[in-house]
Amino acid sequence: MLGFMVIPILDELVALSLKLGDPLADLAILAEGNASAKADDEHFYVKASGYSMRNIGAEGFSKVLFAPILEALNGPDLTDVAVRELLSSSRADPDFYPRPSVETFMHAYLLQLPGVNFIGHTHPTPLISLLSVEGCKEIAAMRLFPDEIVCCGPATAFVPYTDPGLPLARAIKASVEEFALKYEMAPKTIWLQNHGLIAVGKSASDVESATFMAIKAARAWLGALTSGRKLNPLTEENVNRIHTRPDEHYRQELLWAMQRA
Numbered sequence: 001m002l003g004f005m006v007i008p009i010l011d012e013l014v015a016l017s018l019k020l021g022d023p024l025a026d027l028a029i030l031a032e033g034n035a036s037a038k039a040d041d042e043h044f045y046v047k048a049s050g051y052s053m054r055n056i057g058a059e060g061f062s063k064v065l066f067a068p069i070l071e072a073l074n075g076p077d078l079t080d081v082a083v084r085e086l087l088s089s090s091r092a093d094p095d096f097y098p099r100p101s102v103e104t105f106m107h108a109y110l111l112q113l114p115g116v117n118f119i120g121h122t123h124p125t126p127l128i129s130l131l132s133v134e135g136c137k138e139i140a141a142m143r144l145f146p147d148e149i150v151c152c153g154p155a156t157a158f159v160p161y162t163d164p165g166l167p168l169a170r171a172i173k174a175s176v177e178e179f180a181l182k183y184e185m186a187p188k189t190i191w192l193q194n195h196g197l198i199a200v201g202k203s204a205s206d207v208e209s210a211t212f213m214a215i216k217a218a219r220a221w222l223g224a225l226t227s228g229r230k231l232n233p234l235t236e237e238n239v240n241r242i243h244t245r246p247d248e249h250y251r252q253e254l255l256w257a258m259q260r261a
């Protein structure tokens, strides 16, 4: 029988989730949003179905095996019942852990990318406004201010509106692969059209910074779009001066991860 012993990575994940679920931050209400962290090479923690990030504790997370989830990502389409059964049977200990979120597939995919240890997925109100505007895909590729590049990367990966669960995870995979070919790195932020944000990071604080900076950028965009004046985002040259390109070793690891997943 496993007890709730103190697991540092899970403690960090709980703390991150409480910050993302704080009602004052307006990122997620009720059971909206989810978060995850890599436990080891074979397992990860992900929010369980039905828990609220507002008051979540360690008991609100499930420990899940990467292998069967990644296999399903590349396999044939599954019925809703088959997805539920797979999520239940992929738990490290089905008698102990609650059933993981239906978004477990996208968490598994993103957590196996090199240098990625934490994921935060939220529905911030200003970003939903921006993601409901025509042309938001083009906006994802632009930057308005320097700290946005530092925290959110040189651009944001964009995913057109897709049904949740396995179809969304597959659409995210396609978008990340396209992004990686262009920028030779995994995205730090991903926008989901008419839905919300995914922040990807090495640490919980990277995910927190990317999330809050993405929301600041969304507010800046909404202000710029409603000003009635011509838009003047940073030039590609400006972006490239601030953005540091990843090294060769990282690029090779990223290519390997793309082939594995």
Ligand SMILES: [Zn+2]
Binding pocket: 033, 121, 122, 123, 195, 196
């Ligand atoms: Zn969502």
